[in-house]
Amino acid sequence: MTILPPSGSRRSADDPDVRDLLAAHALDAVDDVERARVERLLRTDPDAAAESVSFAETASRLAVAAAAPPPAALRARVLDEVSRTRQAAPAAAAGDPERESRSASRRTVRLLAAACGVLLAGCLGLGALLLGDDDAQPSLVASGEFAGGTAALLEVDGDYVVVGEGVPDPPSGRVYQLWAVAGSADPVPAGFLEEADAGFVGELDGWEPGAVLGISEEPAGGSQQPTTEVLAHVET
Amino acid sequence: MRDVSFLRPERRRSREPDAETAGDALGALLRRVARGDEQAFEALYDAVCGPVYGVVLRVLRDPAQSEEVTQEVLVEVWKQAPRYDAARGSARGWVLTVAHRRAVDRVRSAQASTDREDRVAARDTDRAFDVVSEEVEHRLEAEQVRRSLDVLTDLQRESVELAYYGGYTHRQVSEILGIPLGTVKTRLRDGLIRLRDEMGVVA
Numbered sequence: 001m002t003i004l005p006p007s008g009s010r011r012s013a014d015d016p017d018v019r020d021l022l023a024a025h026a027l028d029a030v031d032d033v034e035r036a037r038v039e040r041l042l043r044t045d046p047d048a049a050a051e052s053v054s055f056a057e058t059a060s061r062l063a064v065a066a067a068a069p070p071p072a073a074l075r076a077r078v079l080d081e082v083s084r085t086r087q088a089a090p091a092a093a094a095g096d097p098e099r100e101s102r103s104a105s106r107r108t109v110r111l112l113a114a115a116c117g118v119l120l121a122g123c124l125g126l127g128a129l130l131l132g133d134d135d136a137q138p139s140l141v142a143s144g145e146f147a148g149g150t151a152a153l154l155e156v157d158g159d160y161v162v163v164g165e166g167v168p169d170p171p172s173g174r175v176y177q178l179w180a181v182a183g184s185a186d187p188v189p190a191g192f193l194e195e196a197d198a199g200f201v202g203e204l205d206g207w208e209p210g211a212v213l214g215i216s217e218e219p220a221g222g223s224q225q226p227t228t229e230v231l232a233h234v235e236t
Numbered sequence: 237m238r239d240v241s242f243l244r245p246e247r248r249r250s251r252e253p254d255a256e257t258a259g260d261a262l263g264a265l266l267r268r269v270a271r272g273d274e275q276a277f278e279a280l281y282d283a284v285c286g287p288v289y290g291v292v293l294r295v296l297r298d299p300a301q302s303e304e305v306t307q308e309v310l311v312e313v314w315k316q317a318p319r320y321d322a323a324r325g326s327a328r329g330w331v332l333t334v335a336h337r338r339a340v341d342r343v344r345s346a347q348a349s350t351d352r353e354d355r356v357a358a359r360d361t362d363r364a365f366d367v368v369s370e371e372v373e374h375r376l377e378a379e380q381v382r383r384s385l386d387v388l389t390d391l392q393r394e395s396v397e398l399a400y401y402g403g404y405t406h407r408q409v410s411e412i413l414g415i416p417l418g419t420v421k422t423r424l425r426d427g428l429i430r431l432r433d434e435m436g437v438v439a
Contacts, residue, residue, distance in 0.1 A: 020418075023425040024406040028340040029399035031407070053325045058432040060332035062400050063291035065381035070289035070306055071299075075281060078307050082277055082314045090270070090318040172344045172405070219345075 019048060026055030032220070033169045033195045146215055146232035151193075153204075153213055153234050160207055162215070162234075164193050164200035170217050176200060177222045179214035179230065180207040187214055187226055262327040270317040277314055284328060285310070288335040295339035295403040305342055309335045336400070343403040384434040392427035395420055 018037050024030050025038040042049045141160070143152040149166025162178055170176055175194075179187035190207045193200040193215065207213060213234040216226040262283055268276035288309055293302040313331050320330055385393055398409045410420045431437075 020421045020425065021406075023428040024399065024421060026428065027396065027399040027424060028337050029404060029406045029409065029424065031405055049324075053329075054432055054437050055428050056325050056333055057329045057437045058428050058435060059336070059400060060287075060326075060329040061377075061381045061384075061431070061435055061437070062396075063332040063336060064287045064328075065378045065385075066290040066294040066401065067286040067378055068290035068293055070285050071303055074289075074303055074307060075285070078281060078310045079274070079278060081307065081311050083274060085311055085315060087270075087272060087318055088315050091321075173341070 022052050023055055026059045031172045036195050142234045144232050144234040151232045160204040162202050167200055173220050174217050175220055177218040181212040181214050266327040284331050291336055292339040294401045305338050309338050340403045384431055387434045388427050392423045395423040396427040
């Protein structure tokens with residue numbers, strides 16, 4: 001099997017290309033995948049984050065230039081809805097250890113990194129991969145064709161990760177959702193394939209060995225049941 | 237291909253002091269809103285509803301949908317106020333970022349089912365600044381922003397307007413204008429840098 005980098009302009013985060021998207025990002029002129037790339041950069045690069053804030057402030061002035069009075073009745077409707085709406089809990093401050101453990105766990109991050117490493121390992125072929133200095137060593141459980149590319153199900157330290165390579169970006173506002181199909185039961189949501197540096201990757205949640213892995217394209221946020229044709233069936 | 241006129245020396249205008257003061261007042265309001273203060277929310281509503289509705293309307297064009305999205309945006313502001321982080325920009329910038337994003341999301345989810353006539357919309361944006369209502373309460377600042385837009389080259393302004401007011405992705409802008417993607421990125425970037433400097437925006 002040949003593993004190719006995904007089509008399109010997606011490159012790794014240390015690629016300066018992503019910086020060229022900062023202005024487009026501030027204008028909301030990026031697709032979901034590009035937005036994810038930029039936001040990853042912003043989390044790790046204070047200079048890029050500062051520039052992004054200044055661009056967003058600039059863009060918001062363009063909104064001010066478009067100001068127009070809304071219908072008068074809107075005010076009462078908004079205030080009424082607000083009076084019936086619970087506010088979100090404050091986010092823990094940055095650097096707060098509680099936040100670290102609550103947001104994507106380190107383990108998940110490492111798994112995803114490991115899976116990306118798999119992709120970047122290139123021509124080795126998914127069945128015979130070594131991750132170099134990482135302690136986690138994935139093994140290939142199954143693979144199948146998916147959207148013109150390949151979806152592979154890997155086991156890493158008892159967790160299951162799905163990797164898609166050579167797969168096109170889903171259309172804007174759509175996501176790749178994973179499904180666990182046990183026997184003749186209805187598909188159960190099992191996570192999402194998310195854009196990674198060199199393809200798509202997702203941690204399986206609620207999938208047990210022996211079940212079939214399905215992947216379909218769904219509206220952002222996902223669905224309870226597949227609403228489109230299931231694009232991949234990875235049999236295990 | 238770079239816009240050579242970008243290399244002209246800059247005319248600088250001093251920053252309008254009101255913008256800063258207004259920003260601080262809005263930040264203070266938003267902090268009260270974050271503590272569940274509905275009166276503060278009413279004042280916040282009055283301060284931002286014009287730009288919120290205006291930018292949503294500019295992107296969506298349909299008044300009924302725009303009203304709906306404006307309501308969503310303002311309720312979202314109420315809900316998310318406790319999570320607003322001043323380190324990531326001004327209160328007004330945050331609210332308007334939420335508004336623009338919502339409008340664009342609405343356009344793009346609608347696009348998935350019904351294709352918009354891109355080229356018609358592209359022509360419409362030529363008139364983008366002629367339709368700003370006279371009765372806007374942000375008239376002075378709006379006027380200042382429009383003057384700032386004059387420092388952009390026509391090509392930069394066209395790309396910035398298509399992206400921001402048209403709600404198009406840079407890929408779509410490149411298709412509409414028939415120019416390479418890299419050129420669009422450069423125009424958006426140079427255009428925003430120029431606007432930022434002209435408006436005296438500090439990060």
